Amino acid sequence: MNLDVALRILEQKQGAVFSVHVLHPAFLECEALRLAPDQYLHHGEFCRTTKMHGGDTACVRNKDRSLELAKRGRFFCGTCPFGVWDAALPVLFESKTAAVIYAGSFHLPGHAPPSKEKIAGLRRDMEFLRELILLELELWRKTAESTKQRPADYYIRNINFFIDRHFPGDPSLEEAAETLRVTPNYLGELIRRETGRSFRELLLERRIKEARVYLKLHRHLSVTRIASLCGFHDSNYFSTCFRRIAGCSPREYRAVTDGTASDATR
Incomplete structure (x- = not known):
């Protein structure tokens, strides 16, 4: 079972x-x-x-x-x-x-x-x-x-899984490396080589993806509250990151969405 x-x-x-x-x-x-x-x-x-x-x-x-x-x-x-x-x-x-x-x-x-x-x-x-x-x-x-000997895709797949489980908190590359039983340097270099991004960048992208869902489907929640739920301790920093990745501010994104679930997987 x-x-x-x-x-x-x-x-x-x-x-x-x-x-x-x-x-x-x-x-x-x-x-x-x-x-x-x-x-x-x-x-x-x-x-x-x-x-x-x-x-x-x-x-x-x-x-x-x-x-x-x-x-x-x-x-x-x-x-x-x-x-x-x-x-x-x-x-x-x-x-x-x-x-x-x-x-x-x-x-x-x-x-x-x-x-x-x-x-x-x-x-x-x-x-x-x-x-x-x-x-x-x-x-x-x-x-x-x-x-x-594990292939690179094993680590990338499990890094994404690790981030999915921990992004609302404050996960680190060191914690991921400890879980996967490799050194942080090895894991960081492998992530960069295979994805072109760092661990922190993958984490940020996952948080912004979740924030999009909250902004669209949970309109009663404030931007500050959504930032906290997605792992950001500072709503101003959240807004800066969101604009960099989504091309608009959280409030602008919320204003142009129509409340359907189509964006939940973006």
Whole structure:
């Protein structure tokens, strides 16, 4: 069973949100470990609404704290600053954290946790997911050992995948290189040679592509809010970058679009 399917089944079973924070290159390459875009992050309705209304900075800080706790390698659970309860289970492979499984996204009255029985059931299902992931990681390791020399298109394909998953945050070439287990210099030179652009340029283009969608389909959001959702900390810098790539300002782009979805894939 592929991991994405297992997550969907368990979500229906538990009435909870399941997601996986990935830290191992196998998740970029192994088809059985590939997830849908929403499965890499908290996608509960309350969390989506909170992020759309300015809570993404606090969410990122809380996620960073949980990743630090995950380094201990043990199951843990708790409530975020917005009152959402989640459980987390690290997946250790070759003595390193390969992924962190999250389950829950419960927003209960008084910030109360779920029942002990519910937590126990979630933990059992998360341990099942951990074993599924570990099995696929072991299979990937054996395959990787026999194909150590990777072609250039392998790295370009996975760089694009890495950027797709991380562009709302602040991903770096160093993080991508660590995930793909190569040096930053090697990866940077390969990207430049194969695409004619740098890692930062690819990241910027992906952010502007997403901004186009927000500007057209989410007209209630301000330009400043869209800039933040797409990974820009400064709305003026966002406007400058948008004009350079799209040929007009964000407000001008929004004014000339007609609200159809045709531009969503531009």
